[in-house]
Amino acid sequence: MEYHLAIDIGASSGRHILGYIEDGQMKIEEVYRFENGIKKIDDEYCWDLKGLFQEIKNGINKCKEIGKLPKSIGIDTWAVDFVLLDKENKVLGNTVAYRDDRTEGIMEEVFETIPKDMLYLYTGIQFQRFNTIYQLMAIKNKKPEILENAKAFLMVPDYLNFLLTGVKANEYTNATSTQLVNSFDRTWDDKILEQLGIDKSIFQEIKLPKTSLGNLRKELVEEFGFDMEVILPATHDTGSAFIASVCNDNDSVYLSSGTWSLMGVENHFPICVPQSMNYNFTNEGGIDYRFRFLKNIMGLWIIQEVRKNYDNKYSFAELVVKARESEDFNSIIDVNHDRFLNPENMIEEIKEYCRETNQQVPETVGQVAYCVYNSLSSSYKESIAELEEIFEKQYKKINVFGGGCQNELLNELLAKVTQKEVLAGPVEATAIGNIVAQLLSYEKVANLEEARKLIAKSFEIKTYIP
Structure with a gap:
């Protein structure tokens, strides 16, 4: 072996x-x-x-x-x-x-x-x-x-x-x-x-x-x-994660979900037009000179810091359970605001944002957690709308991969707000993509398309229907 x-x-x-x-x-x-x-x-x-x-x-x-x-x-x-x-x-x-x-x-x-x-x-x-x-x-x-x-x-x-x-x-x-x-x-x-x-x-x-x-x-x-x-794999972890997408088509949006959320599509050329600049999309390099046309979204860093502010009293799974108990909470934060990059206290920063924008202030653990997940899904929806405007097409599916794809509530919210099918997995996308680059180097896999077929049949992929 x-x-x-x-x-x-x-x-x-x-x-x-x-x-x-x-x-x-x-x-x-x-x-x-x-x-x-x-x-x-x-x-x-x-x-x-x-x-x-x-x-x-x-x-x-x-x-x-x-x-x-x-x-x-x-x-x-x-x-x-x-x-x-x-x-x-x-x-x-x-x-x-x-x-x-x-x-x-x-x-x-x-x-x-x-x-x-x-x-x-x-x-x-x-x-x-x-x-x-x-x-x-x-x-x-x-x-x-x-x-x-x-x-x-x-x-x-x-x-x-x-x-x-x-x-x-x-x-x-x-x-x-x-x-x-x-x-x-x-x-x-x-x-x-x-x-x-x-x-x-x-x-x-x-x-x-x-x-x-x-x-x-x-x-x-x-x-x-x-x-x-x-x-050398794609040494940028997101570059490796994108390799592990199970979608081999032009009708899917990719979402690498972890500390950061990186949402976009794969291209063979950069798009450096004013419209993409105004929407703050990036053209990061990928394997085989592909371009990952995507947007960096603050991601699960926010809930990680929330958990830390609660002295790690709750597991991430418990935070999801509590969030489900507060699904009627509607306040939304701008997850990409610089104030959430590294605040002294994430919970207080979320509350202050809601006060400043005249929204209901989250008080319970469930309200804080649901506010984060709902705000993330709202940001994802906005990014997809911008992608569809730039490319003048409708995307049918979203492939969420990385550790964040295990968050079923977030996957459900994403399917609901976008009205698109969500494929969740593989979980270990970055490590898998890293290994794929090594397999390709040794010619154990013919090309990226074949590697993605191999990944799709090797790892669990869950489907969420809107």
Whole structure:
């Protein structure tokens, strides 16, 4: 049996999942799980990459412990965050997280140099204050010495791959999230970098998913007692999740549901027209130079923070039960408002929003939870309406995948408000998509279409009818 290891790292946790093909079906097995999160260091919200790499090694050792040695390994994480390395390959400064407020007001400063419409025309990427471009400009403004000493730019999964292999490369799907890649040339945009005064030489060659970075560093082979080939998946977790969609048609909307909700469709070309810019859609790179034309929606982060504010007293399943008891509660929040990005207290922020907009203020646990789920479904409905307007067509189905597809109430609300059939699954979409890229690299699956057929017959998919 040949195993392939997906390491899927999200904002709150990471997992090592082995994948293999047996009896004509794709099978997966979680072998290790660990926690992740942002910590405040020197007044900045930061990631602990040293700790993450140790967890990566712990999980690899677990594979050896259970006697299932992977032939290859692929790492995916969230997007936009990065490290800058000096001439000795040491990380400069903190690895600051996208939820930090260092980019406050930076986006507007960039527009003074590069007009908003031109930036969108070049890159096709939606405007979010935490995009890499604005993080780099925040460093340039506030800590210029870091950029002056930087010799290499690596996004988080790029850096973890560097630690594994010694090879520096920027993977395509994650690179596009920086708002620094030209969507037509599919490489770093010299004009943008020059206008912003950022040294192009720090950026690496952009490599595509399915590319091999080679094998492990010699010292890691000695430490683990075995070797693996490091294969690039779509290192942006959403890019991997989209690979795992069970829809192989042009009549479906995709919804990757997790901490973030990413809703859209798959294209073979970018759409950088004013209408898509005004609706704030993005053209993120996908496997085989596909484009994920989608919108980032705040997602289940809000309910995660609500649960934390209740001191984790309720499980997510219990929050759904309580929400069902408050289905007559009608207040709606704008889930994409910056105020919900990283508030001190999410519940109080929701209540204050309702007060400011003259709506009923949620008081019970059920009302707060239902307000979140109802608001998310409302946002999904609005995004689909915008997609249908842009493409001048009606979509028939919605494929929801990722951990959030297990929320039956949200799936029911989505089917109800959109009046469309909802297909929920697969749950482990990101890890599955990561493994698929490795299988494609080894030609164990012919192409993406065949991979999606394999996924559809290998994993449970639930259907919700409006």
